[in-house]
Amino acid sequence: MFRFSIVTLGGEYRLIRKFSTKKSYYHCVGEEPLSCLTLGQLSELTSKRYGDRLAVISCHQNKRLTFRDILDEADRLAAGFHKLGFKRGDRIGLWAPNLTEWYVSFIALARGGYVSVPMNPYYQGFEVELLIRKVGMRGLICGDIFRKQNFYDILTKFSPEIINSNPRKIYCEKVPSLRNIIVMTEEQKMGTFRYSDVLNMADECSISYINKNQDKIECDNVCNIQFTSGTTDNPKAPCQTHFNVVNNGYYTGKRIELNKKHHTICLQNPLFHVFGTVATVCSSINHGSTIVLPSDGYDPEKNLTAITKEKCTVVYGTPTMYVDLINQQRKRNEKLHLEIAVSGGAPCSPKIFEDLLEVLKVTKVKSIYGLTETTAAVFSSTENDNRERSINTVGKLQEHIEAKVINSDGYLVPVGVAGELCIRGYSTMLGYYGDEKKTNEIIDENQWLRTGDQVILTKDGYANIVGRIKDMIIRGGENIYPKEIEDFLITHPDILEVQVVGVPHERLGEEVCAFIKTKNNRTITTSDIFEFSKGKLSNFKIPSKVKIVNHFPTTTSGKVQKYKIVVVFMKNKVVP
Structure with missing residues (x-):
């Protein structure tokens, strides 16, 4: 009976595998167990193992920090946050470009048990206000000047009360959850703390508090609210x-x-x-x-x-x-x-x-x-x-x-x-x-x-x-996947980059439109694309409209925003 059971179960297992392999399902079983660590604990282990190794090199700042440097500065910053009154679980925005201070702040928030909320450094006042309200940020760590962005000016335009506020407890009518702003600058700005000010708040007692509390932060706690990049919709959290x-x-x-x-x-x-x-x-x-x-x-x-x-x-x-x-x-x-x-x-x-x-x-x-x-x-x-x-x-x-x-x-x-x-x-x-x-x-x-x-x-x-x-084009009842067309058109010797989108058509529902960036500003016509594609792509997949562009609208992370391309088409009415 025992041997029969094994044979039966084995046969059933093989039968299950036989059927399951015909369907699109896959489970990648791990070779190693998952780790029950917080990001703060991991940073500490890495500092012990690779302490003298460079963690980050910032070419534009001419700064080099080791893993030990990162942990030491992060603990001081986390201790400063504690002195400001932040509580475990508080959401704190991180609104800055690629700087060493960004890296340190991200680790500091994890070490303190706070929740980091990274934000696009190109965001303007309305967007920043929306995200602060959306997650109830208590603090905001921001950059100083980034290209045409002046972070402090953006903040004070939608919340002028900051200028006359006590930096230890500001009040902003539009974003009432916000209590502290830390700016990555050495210039003193009214109603805010400098990044270095918060570092200098740390003392031996507050740093010891941060270290002793690592075991009280659970690995299942939220540590990061990572807004989506918003290629098709408003950012979600x-x-x-x-x-x-x-x-x-x-x-x-x-x-x-x-x-x-x-x-x-x-x-x-x-x-x-x-x-x-x-x-x-x-x-x-x-x-x-x-x-x-x-x-x-x-x-x-x-x-x-x-x-x-x-x-x-x-x-x-x-x-x-x-x-x-x-x-x-x-x-x-x-x-x-x-x-x-x-x-x-x-x-x-x-x-x-x-x-x-x-x-x-x-x-x-x-x-x-x-x-x-x-x-x-x-x-x-x-x-x-x-x-x-x-x-x-x-x-x-x-x-x-x-x-x-x-x-x-x-x-x-x-x-x-x-x-x-x-x-x-x-x-x-x-x-x-x-x-x-x-x-x-x-x-x-x-x-x-x-x-x-x-x-x-x-x-x-x-x-x-x-x-x-959402990008799939339905032309006269035919499903068309833009990537297939893009992968083909990019092989054209004069095409540098291409994005294919579906645009409205009265009879077909949608038609295929190719937006093309060319090499050395060369001109490519719809006829050129048809001749290049004839016999290689099905006729219904060949773009019926072509537009030469100098650039594509993208998110800061480099994703092309196709819905904006369609908006441009609708405004300008691309000519075949």
Whole structure:
């Protein structure tokens, strides 16, 4: 009887596997257990292990901080926050460009048990006011001057009461939750504290308090509210726990191979975005990697200079950023030491991947895919992926994550068929802050999170991103995925970058329109595109309208905002 039971169960298991492999479902079982650590505890462990190693190099500030420097300054800053009266769980905004102070503040907030709320440094008064109110920020750490931005002026325009307020307890009528503002400057500004003032508030007793309280901060506590970048809608506020960011940082870094050796990473992305916050900072803390900040904001020339000067071995960026970096290298032909290029934030065309290998001379190109709602990456390239997989997929599902692909009725599609990607696992956000309705729209009762992305999932857990469901063009009843057309058109010798969108058409519902950035300002017509595409794309996929542009509207993190392209079309009525 006992032997029969084993045989029966084994047969049932094989039968289950036989049926399940026909459907688009995959579970990547972890080789290592997840870690029950807070970000503050992880920072302390990293300081002990890699204390003298550089954690961050800020080229534009001419500053270099080791992991020990980061922890020491973070504890002093956290102690200063405690002296100001911040309580565990208080939401504190982090509104600044790429500076060492940003990195230190992010760790300080975790060490103090506070919740960091990274904000886009390009935000204007209305946007800042909206986000402060949305999550009830008690404090705000902000930059000084960033390009055309004067952070203090922006604040005092929508809340002039700040100027006459006591900095220990300001009152702003429009944002009544806000009590303290800390500015990263040495200039004294009325109603605020300087960053250095808060550091100097720390004493031996308050620093000891921070250290002793690390065990009282739970790994399941929220440590970060990471606003979505708002490519299709107003920003929402996903809540991420210490458990989310520590573990996602570890497994993302492992896939990038940061665990194999000491790597120096050039970060082209902004720190405030999940690509910078989790995929870069948290990964680097997990694996002792050095982050290089070439500039306070995006600058392709300075990015290449930093890569060369600091002998970076890894570079992070979005596809748009890589287009610029490749063009810079073609002009300058610098001697590079790059080994790995990591692309995320948006689907990357095979042409750009080929250029990364040939022009930047990297030995590996890796993709990562994820959402703010999944903390950061959930798919990424593996160590042994071949060229085809590196170029044509966003990698394999990461450890401890489940994925499935469903149709519009919610049923699993067969392997190899496109549908909506759903994710379940440790990295799923707790929910949108203060918005149960939106949370329930994206996470179902079985904890599956709907990504909104059209994906083809292979039987061994690799994903090919077809496009956003909202971006899909329906032309005369035919479903058209813009990415397929973009990947083809980018192979045209005169096209530098291309975005394909659906625009209104009276008879067909939508028609295909290509917005194109050309090399050396060359002219490309609709007829040129038709001749180039004829016999290679189905006729209904060939763009019927073409518009030459100088740039694309993007978020600060480098994602192209397609809905804005459509708005431009509607205003200007593109001519075929």
